[in-house]
Amino acid sequence: MPQHGLGHKECLVCDFVSILYSFGGEFFDENQNPVFNNEAIQAVQAMVDMVYKYKIVNPSSLMWTEPEVYQAMLNGDIAYSAMWGLPLVDLNNEEISNVVGECDLSLFPSVDGLHPYLVQDSMGWAVSYGTNYPEEACIYNSFQQRKAHLMQH
Structure with missing residues (x-):
């Protein structure tokens, strides 16, 4: 069944x-x-x-x-x-x-x-507390989580 x-x-x-x-x-x-x-x-x-x-x-x-x-x-x-x-x-x-x-x-x-x-x-995306590049990590996360990208993947 x-x-x-x-x-x-x-x-x-x-x-x-x-x-x-x-x-x-x-x-x-x-x-x-x-x-x-x-x-x-x-x-x-x-x-x-x-x-x-x-x-x-x-x-x-x-x-x-x-x-x-x-x-x-x-x-x-x-x-x-x-x-x-x-x-x-x-x-x-x-x-x-x-x-x-x-x-x-x-x-x-x-x-x-x-x-x-x-x-x-799409899993969770976060920025590590200890990163030396917090601004770049946020930009990358925003890029990965945009609707157009999620709809393609």
């Missing part, structure tokens, strides 16, 4: 973001004002329906976080999962995986079939 990490942790938020965007939803409008639109409501309902109506997500996932999902995937106990990083490295490692050669990666499908999504974390 498929699994999401729906425990009340970061994984729940990440799965919701992917599902929200697959429904065409947004967190912010063009002026960066928060919105909670109909697509967001549909995304939440889809997450509930995956567990209780369609039964394609095991109810135990309501308590799981990434490590439990990851292990279930390695064991071959679930059909799919939303995973971070480089999951194929471990999934194809014969020493720890029961599903070597049986897995692949894909984007989250969209409801309209035209706009698949993924959640990409």
Whole structure:
């Protein structure tokens, strides 16, 4: 049975973001004002329906976080999962995986079939307290975090 990490942790938020965007939803409008639109409501309902109506997500996932999902995937106990990083490295490692050669990666499908999504974390950028170049580091961080750069990467 498929699994999401729906425990009340970061994984729940990440799965919701992917599902929200697959429904065409947004967190912010063009002026960066928060919105909670109909697509967001549909995304939440889809997450509930995956567990209780369609039964394609095991109810135990309501308590799981990434490590439990990851292990279930390695064991071959679930059909799919939303995973971070480089999951194929471990999934194809014969020493720890029961599903070597049986897995692949894909984007989250969209409801309209035209706009698949993924959640990409831009990670945290900071300036070291001890740097000799604090101004340059701030400029570089601003460059790396600009919207146009994040949309490309």
